Amino acid sequence: MTSPNPQVSIIVSTYNESQNIISILKSIRESMPTGILTETIVVDDNSPDGTGRIVEEYVQGLKRFAENTINVIHRKTRDGLSSAILSGIQNARADTIVVMDSDFSHPPQAIPRMLEALKQYQCDLVVASRYMRGGGTRGWTLKRKMLSKSATLIAKIGLRVKLSDPMSGFFAFKKHIINGLSFDALGYKFLLELLVKTDRKITVKEIPYIFENRRLGKSKLDASLYETSSEYLQAVWRLYKSKKMKESSERRGSVKFFSKAARFFTVGASGFGVNYLVSMLFASGLADIWYVHANAFGIVASLSTNFILNKIWTFEDVDFGAKRTLSQYGRFAAFSSLGAAVQLGTVYWLVDAHNISYPLALFTAIAVAASSNFVLNKKLTFREKIWG
Ligand code: GDD
Ligand code: MN
Numbered sequence: 188m189t190s191p192n193p194q195v196s197i198i199v200s201t202y203n204e205s206q207n208i209i210s211i212l213k214s215i216r217e218s219m220p221t222g223i224l225t226e227t228i229v230v231d232d233n234s235p236d237g238t239g240r241i242v243e244e245y246v247q248g249l250k251r252f253a254e255n256t257i258n259v260i261h262r263k264t265r266d267g268l269s270s271a272i273l274s275g276i277q278n279a280r281a282d283t284i285v286v287m288d289s290d291f292s293h294p295p296q297a298i299p300r301m302l303e304a305l306k307q308y309q310c311d312l313v314v315a316s317r318y319m320r321g322g323g324t325r326g327w328t329l330k331r332k333m334l335s336k337s338a339t340l341i342a343k344i345g346l347r348v349k350l351s352d353p354m355s356g357f358f359a360f361k362k363h364i365i366n367g368l369s370f371d372a373l374g375y376k377f378l379l380e381l382l383v384k385t386d387r388k389i390t391v392k393e394i395p396y397i398f399e400n401r402r403l404g405k406s407k408l409d410a411s412l413y414e415t416s417s418e419y420l421q422a423v424w425r426l427y428k429s430k431k432m433k434e435s436s437e438r439r440g441s442v443k444f445f446s447k448a449a450r451f452f453t454v455g456a457s458g459f460g461v462n463y464l465v466s467m468l469f470a471s472g473l474a475d476i477w478y479v480h481a482n483a484f485g486i487v488a489s490l491s492t493n494f495i496l497n498k499i500w501t502f503e504d505v506d507f508g509a510k511r512t513l514s515q516y517g518r519f520a521a522f523s524s525l526g527a528a529v530q531l532g533t534v535y536w537l538v539d540a541h542n543i544s545y546p547l548a549l550f551t552a553i554a555v556a557a558s559s560n561f562v563l564n565k566k567l568t569f570r571e572k573i574w575g
Contacts, residue, residue, distance in 0.1 A: 220302075272372070304394050305359055324398040458492060494515070
């Protein structure tokens, strides 16, 4: 027999939380307003300290059809907080979901306020924030404070999230907003991925709370700060790329073609500057070498800056694998020489065979060479479709 569907699912992930888990479950139950059917889902990753078994035993002793039920998901191996949260969400039966830690850093007393805010503002997501007026952290080392702030800053700038605390692990949301989305669930930051993947199409409200450092047990994040940080950067990077890809697939092919062409020509113009400057510098005080050699340096320098700028900016390719980059550079250089040859040929042909004035012929030749260069590099160096 199953109990009636709950109205709220509370997801609590655990790894080695034997000292906290029973008291947090009790505290959650005491904090919930009466009359709301609640299921609490504990997602345990086979904790060596027996957290999963302890909860199982505790649940056995509870009344069967209480207002608050507790379910345990036992995962076989440790797979990180985000993916634990995702498992919890997939198993949740209510449409209103609360996500929190099990170590009292997230005060269960704040849950009613979060549920109230969901209703009152009719929003899809309520985030409990440390970094707004009324919120804060207690018991943190300076190092932890700085890391948290920098991670927040990276998310705000890199992913353009608008919240004061996108790193929060304490939030409530309507399950239906994630319909059709798929998650990487890498690392610690489930909320961040939720924010990016729902892409400002949802309404969000923040409410303040004080994060209390845990009294019992150990922080998993502090224990492996290096892995956590690099995992974090990786997760942000993946989100950034998926965001970029989505944005660019939404733009029209013609818009993309012409905006890339404009970037390509801008880079070309900057190359002219680099070429001139380097050629002058090498022939003057700096190196004082033969002007032909100096000009060769100028050409190589501008070829290189053009290549790097076009790779990163024009064609948005940041994969700098050695083999890939070298072969791209080779093609790019070849097409540039080809472009020069095309330009010379065109000028000669227009002036000599068609009696067109030199300035007009030159202009036309540069336009022909630059455009064919753009298309060739787009297609053959950076392997893109021509249109789009
Ligand atoms: N199932 C499972 N698997 N649970 C995990 C795992 C895991 O691999 N790693 C951590 N947890 C659980 C812990 O048992 C705890 O309940 C919760 O996730 C948070 O872990 P802590 O180790 O206590 O993390 P923290 O306090 O350092 O980090 C908290 O604060 C950050 C903000 O600075 C978390 O709430 C983060 O989500 C939050 O971003
Ligand atoms: Mn903690």
